[in-house]
Amino acid sequence: MIRVFVYGSLKPGEVNYKRYCQGRVTSEEEAIARGDLYDFPHLGYPAMTGGSSLVYGYVLSFDDPTLLQSLDWLEEYDPHRPVEENEYYREIIEVEGCDRQPLGQAWCYLMHPDKILTLRGVQVASGKWASRQAFFPDAV
Numbered sequence: 001m002i003r004v005f006v007y008g009s010l011k012p013g014e015v016n017y018k019r020y021c022q023g024r025v026t027s028e029e030e031a032i033a034r035g036d037l038y039d040f041p042h043l044g045y046p047a048m049t050g051g052s053s054l055v056y057g058y059v060l061s062f063d064d065p066t067l068l069q070s071l072d073w074l075e076e077y078d079p080h081r082p083v084e085e086n087e088y089y090r091e092i093i094e095v096e097g098c099d100r101q102p103l104g105q106a107w108c109y110l111m112h113p114d115k116i117l118t119l120r121g122v123q124v125a126s127g128k129w130a131s132r133q134a135f136f137p138d139a140v
Helices: 015-020 067-074 113-118
Strands: 002-006 025-040 045-062 089-097 102-110
Touching: 002 067, 015 067, 025 102, 045 102, 045 113, 067 089
Parallel strands: 002 102
Antiparallel strands: 002 045, 025 045, 025 089, 089 102
16 A cells, blocks of 8 residues: 655645546545645645644555656656755655544655755745645636
8 A cells, every 4th residue: 555645736636636646546534744835836836845834635545556656757756866856755754634643654745945945935834735726627
């Protein structure tokens, strides 16, 4: 079983959920992780770094281990490159349910803080991200 914590375009209702996850997910559960969330309004997606704030998303479970290869491609992650050379890097993190009870570990795609600065990320204080498409599905 592969578990991935998603907080951006891979969340249910977002564009990349439909492309990469729909029909492949065996379960989805609202979840919280520790980190800092940033938005890139000019790019249309967010990124998460390690940190002490709360980031809200979902834990998606899959029974197909090859799914990580597809997600790695989407997130421009190559495990053979140094972390700072990837768009995102994949790491195991601890996640909690919305009731703050531990849900165990899940993969998560994080961004190196230097890349956040380079891409002019804006911190999302609420820890919750939604795309313009989520609010206006016909606009994109």
